[in-house]
Amino acid sequence: MYYDLNVPYSANNRELQRTLAFLAELGYNSVALDHTVSGQVPANITNQIPSPLPFSVPASLQVLRRCTVHLSDPSQNHRLNSISSVYDVVALRPTTEKCLMLACQAFECDLISVDLSIRYPFYFKHTTLAVALQRGIKFEICYGPGILNSDGGASRRNLISNATQLIRATRGRGIIVSSEARRALACRGPADVINMAVLWGLGQERGVEAVSREARSVVMQAEMKRRSYGGVVDVVYGGERNETLVQEENAAKVKQSRSKRKAEVLENQGEEVGDSPRPISKREQKRQAKKARLENAKAQEPQAKNVSVEEPAVEGDSHAQLLPNGYVG
Amino acid sequence: MVRIKYRYLLVHILYPDPVESESRSTTRASDKSIPDLIQFHRPSPGDLQPQHLVRSIRDQVLLLYGDYGLGLISASLNVKYLSTATSTAIVRCSRAHFRIVWSALAFMTQLPRISKHDSPQPxxxxVVRVSGTIKKAEEEAIRRARAAILRAKRGNGDGSTDNVIGMLDQLDDDNLGLVGRGKKKGNAGSDLSDEEDELEMDSEEDGD
Known part of the structure; x- marks a missing residue:
């Protein structure tokens, strides 16, 4: 299973349809269409990407919907919770160092996707990024701008520089690679992407995981956050009730309802048997004490009788109990 | 005697952009009729030669890695096989530096220009297979061509394109025949010169 979690959504259906067909042809199984939000987030958020797309998609391709929020002003309310309830994956794109730090530490998201085709005046610090990795947030490398190389090599140079920086700072953990291809021409096959990742210093296994397992975990975690209880428990299939079990339960209920008061039944049994071996409950003690007092009051004239209810003190053979089984006897 | 270790890259040339036809009015109609699969795997221009591909790889390596990178790979770089009909190529490079050649291929966005005045074709x-022997690369190429034909058949689902499929089948058989011939030639004539060698499918490694 190969994933490409960043294909920008555009209203140009012909181009998008071609891109999706081309990605399926290259060997991807799952693709996320990306809608970008920048600036003020509106109060009522609706999914901008139509759920069944208006054109035919290859049957082997699973299409997810993702939202990328551009972070430039950290004080602004981005309504990330309401966005995550509508989209499959929520990504953040910080533009300044402060925003990156906040995205790593505080904001609720699944993915941090730094635009790697421009130059940043700061280093990626391991301490900052490690917090995000601790929280299960992955980092994304988008290779598309570097491939198309529209500005004479600057974007490619910056992509390679930033990607190696990011891999160094995260120690290669929690990295996913996706295309961000506005045209089908900027897409590359999974094997080619892995080779690029190897050249950037990610290692073969990590490179494979970057397009398969890590990306899958992003999708699964996002789904768990949205659907499940506490992000932990998810009922996939509740199952059907067993007929015989249901009947047995009903029968038991009927039996219970016939003898309504449990205590009454127990009392009757106790009277029949005599002194019950089971310890007397506190309520029973009180009742007995009251009874005794009343009897006392009745029988005060003939003689003062001292009634006391004693708990039968249970004294087991403590030594024998303490010893392990083998040593007894 | 230790022989030089090579890697053979099996390369598919894919065309993501729609077919350019002469008149604008017929473009849409033709796009509708040709499925995406066949458009992506369409034949390359007939006059594309292996040396064009070699030259464009060298240019790309020079752009990405400079003189140092080009020096590392230029001794071993060789296009062993190029089929314009199926848009498939087998590129040979040294084992130590095959990732350089691979990344150069990945960063390519247009077909090598054959003449000065034709427009670059995106x-x-x-790279669909990396193997240590050219034999495995050949086998993979045949397997993939077969699978592609089957998929195209299934995609159409009806017999309306029997002619196309018949043509492709024939092409597949030709491919097989070529491989058979190549094997015989490889066994018999191992003293082929490099120029002749370039155009043939050679199952034996020319290790020296």
């Missing part, structure tokens, strides 16, 4: 070079 394409994607996808």
């Amino acid at each position: 394409c994607v070079m996808q």
Whole structure:
């Protein structure tokens, strides 16, 4: 299973349809269409990407919907919770160092996707990024701008520089690679992407995981956050009730309802048997004490009788109990 | 005697952009009729020669890695096989530096220009197999061609394109025949010169 979690959504259906067909042809199984939000987030958020797309998609391709929020002003309310309830994956794109730090530490998201085709005046610090990795947030490398190389090599140079920086700072953990291809021409096959990742210093296994397992975990975690209880428990299939079990339960209920008061039944049994071996409950003690007092009051004239209810003190053979089984006897 | 270790890259040339036809009015109609699969795997221009591909790889390596990178790979770089009909190529490079050649292929966005005045055709070079022997690369190429034909058949689902499929089948058989011939030639004539060698499918490694 190969994933490409960043294909920008555009209203140009012909181009998008071609891109999706081309990605399926290259060997991807799952693709996320990306809608970008920048600036003020509106109060009522609706999914901008139509759920069944208006054109035919290859049957082997699973299409997810993702939202990328551009972070430039950290004080602004981005309504990330309401966005995550509508989209499959929520990504953040910080533009300044402060925003990156906040995205790593505080904001609720699944993915941090730094635009790697421009130059940043700061280093990626391991301490900052490690917090995000601790929280299960992955980092994304988008290779598309570097491939198309529209500005004479600057974007490619910056992509390679930033990607190696990011891999160094995260120690290669929690990295996913996706295309961000506005045209089908900027897409590359999974094997080619892995080779690029190897050249950037990610290692073969990590490179494979970057397009398969890590990306899958992003999708699964996002789904768990949205659907499940506490992000932990998810009922996939509740199952059907067993007929015989249901009947047995009903029968038991009927039996219970016939003898309504449990205590009454127990009392009757106790009277029949005599002194019950089971310890007397506190309520029973009180009742007995009251009874005794009343009897006392009745029988005060003939003689003062001292009634006391004693708990039968249970004294087991403590030594024998303490010893392990083998040593007894 | 230790022989030089090579890697053979099996490359598919894919065309993501729609077919350009002469008149604008017929473009849409033709796009509708040709499925995406066949458009992506369409034949390359007939006059594309292996040396064009070699030259464009060298240019790309020079752009990405400079003189140092070009020096590392230029001794071993060789296009062993190029089929314009199926848009498939087998590129040989040294084992130590095959990732340089691979990344050069990945960063390519257009077909090598054959003459000065034709417009660059956008394409994607996808490496589908890396193998240590050319034999395995050949087998993979045949397997993939077969699978592609089956998929195209299934995609159509009806017999309306029997002619196309018949043509492709024939092409597949030709491919097989070529491989058979190549094997015989490889066994018999191992003293082929490099120029002749370039155009033939050679199952034996010319290790020296």
